[in-house]
Amino acid sequence: MKKEAETALLAALVGTLLIATAAAVSAQLQPKPVAESHCQNTGAFSISNLEDRGKSISIKRSGGSASAVSGTWREMSNGMFKFTSDDMAVVDVKGGYYTIKVDKGSYGVTCPPFKFSCKLINITINSCYRRNDTFFGKYTAYSFRYDKKNEFRFEKPFMLRYDAVASIGGKKKELTHAPDAVSPDFETINITRIKRVGSNTYTLKWQTPLNVSKLMIRYDDCDTAKYKFYDSFECTDRPSCSSDGQCLQSERCDGGFCIPVSCGSCQYQSNHTCVDYDCCTDLDCDSGFVCGDSRKCQPLSCEYNEYVSEHSCASLECAEDEYIFNNSCSKLNCGEDEAAANHACKKLECAGNEIAQGHSCQKLKCGFLRKASSHKCASVFSSLFKRNKAAAAPAAAK
Secondary structure, three states: OHHHHHHHHHHHHHHHHHHHHHHHHHHHHOOOOOOEEEEOOOOOEEEEEEOOOOOOEEEEEOOOOOEEOOEEEEEOOOOOEEEEEOOOOOOOOOOEEEEEEEOOEEEEEEEOOOOOOHHHOOEEEEEEEEEOOEEEEEEEEEOEEOOOOOEEOOOOHHHOEEEEEEEEOOEEEEEEEEOOEEOHHHOOOEEEEEEEOOEEEEEEEEEOOOOEEEEEEEOOOOOOOOOOOEEEEEOOOOOEOOOHHHOOOOEEEEOOEEEEOOOOOOEEEEOOEEEEOOOOOHHHOOOOEEEOOOOOEEEOOOOOOEEEEOOEEEEOOOOOOEEEEOOEEEEOOOOOOEEEEOOEEEEOOOOOOEEEEOOEEEEOOOOOOEEEEOOEEEEHHHHHHHHHHHHHHHHHHO
16 A cells, blocks of 8 residues: 555656646747837827836837837736836827837837827916906916927817806805806806917906905816826915006016916016027027027037037048048048058058059059069060079179
8 A cells, every 4th residue: 555655646746747847848838929019199109028127218200310208117917018108209290100119129110190198288377366356367388399390289278177266155165167067157258368489378257256265277187196287276366557567577567467477488587578598499409509508509519529410419430431520521532552441541562463553452464475573564575684694694704
């Protein structure tokens, strides 16, 4: 019995080992998941089934320059990794084919035309107050600039939700004006727009005798934790005025009242108004210039072995017969008996039956009864005569 038990145990161990070995071999033979890339009309893209988290991620369109991209990594259930970019990593109103680069790996993806992203809605309430039974709520919707000439402007104020906290019958009540819900007391409003550099300023006007203590503006279809499309403001009285001089330097006189001057991201406040900076990004400057810390375009300074490429310095790659001069590649002016090598002229060392011609050694082509010697052609009789003369000289001396 004991021997039979030992035999059964040994058989079980061998079976377990064979199963484990088969599983390991099967795992090794399984093909690795293929990397998959996808792009959305929000400008976000993702790439999955990567073996490691990449250290650098960029994306570029054919013929364009690469742009670094931020986003999030997560480990997938199969042990591989997936990267998802932030919205608006690709802003292309026509769509097209792009190349994603993760460290040294490259992956293709076709992006659809850009439509909308919550990132476009960036709102700041500037002021809210009531004067002569008219409530004013003023806010700025900042634009998103996606290249040198184009930007997305928020121009649909009635898609937003407006909430006003008002005192009704001695109690505070929240009134709403939204696409899908409207309070009777907050139904009739008027919204006007002033277009500014880098933003649109909106003024909400509401005829009401109610005292409003707070105004809130938001967009319900976006994640409040991720995007700046929500703002609230405690409404206060503003002093009356007839000119800017009666207001603070940071205010302007508008409609008979002092209100704060709200400037765009590429502006600064000065003397009751907004003044545009010379530049906000390098794209605002001419080629060869960059936008400096003072928001002014300044010349780009490159090293001697670099050249100006749009708004950055790129390394020169000169040919063998060129040398670097004044941040560019210039042709070497080598002599007929010299050749270009390693960006310098080098003297040719031709054989006796060759001559230096056109910066290289060329075989001498001597005619009939002529022989190449010492880099020139000579008659074979001349050579024979010299040998006979040399031989006759010792004999004469005897």
